[in-house]
Amino acid sequence: MAFIENWLTAIRTRTVAFLAIVLAIAVTAVSCSGGAPTASAPAGIDPSLVAEYIHTVLAADRTAYTKHVVSRAKMLEGKEKPDGVLDIEATEGWQQTDGIPLPAQMFRLGSEIANESGFFTYNLISEWYINDNHAPKGEFEETALATMTETGEAVKDYQEIGGQQYYSAMYPDIAVVESCATCHNTHPVHLERYPDKIFEVGDVMGGVVINIPMDNA
Numbered sequence: 001m002a003f004i005e006n007w008l009t010a011i012r013t014r015t016v017a018f019l020a021i022v023l024a025i026a027v028t029a030v031s032c033s034g035g036a037p038t039a040s041a042p043a044g045i046d047p048s049l050v051a052e053y054i055h056t057v058l059a060a061d062r063t064a065y066t067k068h069v070v071s072r073a074k075m076l077e078g079k080e081k082p083d084g085v086l087d088i089e090a091t092e093g094w095q096q097t098d099g100i101p102l103p104a105q106m107f108r109l110g111s112e113i114a115n116e117s118g119f120f121t122y123n124l125i126s127e128w129y130i131n132d133n134h135a136p137k138g139e140f141e142e143t144a145l146a147t148m149t150e151t152g153e154a155v156k157d158y159q160e161i162g163g164q165q166y167y168s169a170m171y172p173d174i175a176v177v178e179s180c181a182t183c184h185n186t187h188p189v190h191l192e193r194y195p196d197k198i199f200e201v202g203d204v205m206g207g208v209v210i211n212i213p214m215d216n217a
């Protein structure tokens with residue numbers, strides 16, 4: 001009997017220990033996932049600095065993808081690339097053609113996943129958008145886009161959306177190389193919607209907007 005009792009005690013102890021671990025993991029997961037979509041930035045860290053951090057990572061990832069993946073593809077939107085070494089095409093219709101996404105699409109695919117985290121949202125927007133998801137939304141985005149397009153400087157401000165305060169920052173997205181301008185200028189959607197808008201190297205083509213929820217206190 002003593003053997004069975006010891007055995008049961010051992011099982012109970014192990015079960016309790018196991019449950020404790022499960023609970024600890026669950027609590028950690030909830031506190032790390034940010035929970036509700038209105039998770040706000042902790043007090044004490046300058047939201048402007050947070051926006052700079054986020055923007056640095058976004059810009060770095062987009063450049064790295066362009067430089068180390070897209071530039072190595074043999075074709076870019078149907079045009080031969082002399083320095084391409086991979087037998088693949090970077091193209092808007094990548095899903096239909098077994099190609100790889102364009103940098104702007106890669107950026108959007110990432111933002112769609114990150115925006116679900118509930119911590120903050122970001123998006124690439126423009127006055128002359130090809131993809132409707134990139135249209136400016138609300139007064140801040142419209143005004144900031146106009147100001148930024150004119151000055152070429154980032155715009156940062158607080159705004160309120162549905163009773164929630166946000167710190168929003170918009171950074172200019174500039175035609176750094178000729179292909180930015182040519183690809184957009186010759187895109188069928190661009191030609192149809194904005195026939196008079198011709199981008200040139202150095203132009204602000206749109207902006208990256210980052211919205212960080214703040215404590216309403």
Ligand code: HEC
Pocket residue numbers: 076077092102104105108124125126128129130131132134173174175176177179180181183184205206207
């Ligand atoms: C090969 C064509 C191509 C090149 C090169 C290209 N783009 Fe785009 N760009 C697109 C397409 C297509 C979209 C829409 C993508 C989507 O569906 O999300 C887009 C989206 C954008 C947007 C968001 C607004 C919109 O039109 O939907 C901005 C801003 C932008 N590009 C800027 C740039 C900049 C800056 C460069 C150069 C660094 C660049 N693009 C290079 C094709 C291109």
